[in-house]
Amino acid sequence: MNPFLERFWPDVHTKLITYIADAIAEQLPAGLKARSEEQVTLAETGEQDKTYRADVAVVDSWKQGIALSWQPQYDEGPSAIVAAEPEYCVVQEVEEITERWVEILGPNGKVITVIEVLSPMNKSAGRGAYQAKCQSYIQGGVNVVEIDLLRGGYHAVAMPYAVRDPKAPYIVCVSRAAKPHQKEYYQTRLTSALPNVRIPLRAEDRDVVLPLQQLVDRCYRMGAYWNENHANLPNPPLEEEEMVWVEERLKAAGLI
8 A cells, every 4th residue: 555645535535436436337247337426515613514415506518618708787677686795694614525435236226335435534523424324324235345545543444443453554344235243354554465355246146356456556647646745654653664665665666
């Protein structure tokens, strides 16, 4: 794993979700399909986060790639609609958080498997909401695959903390709907390759394989992250043995 990718996680996360959906789609049996999904959460100060999926949206479209130029015309007639004065409008800064995941769907649109790639929000303030969402999927008979490639934050995947290898920060947890009392864990150390993960489908289907290391490597190539500054690692600090390994890799790649 490349720990420097954590500094660019919003972009890496978006790419990885797309690559996972593509890799899974190529292996699915007839009738199944993979879709990348997203929702937007607005984190407001002093209030509970709000999650939205639009019922009605105002969008702008144009032909030949040229945006329309439009200015409002103010009508002073009796039928005019007048906006409120600025002093009556309350303005508050909010943080927009986009959550993305992969769903495998059956012919009737039923969700069969959900693949989650954890974000920093899932391992901090949004940890409880994330865990509740995964639990609701499992209770609804949906397979859940959780992929945690972030060293920082709280433990959030459905794996008992007591069985966690403290030297293996990267975790994949697979919960199968057909075996609700059984979990499959993949734990990987920084200096090891990420695993090929078995992705469950319907009870009658064979698992498909997710080549996780190949997809992370593709994120690195497509994001051209070798052009970024490799002087400082994101927290938490590495063990001395891990730091030696990272420096050796950086030197071999000509990045330091």
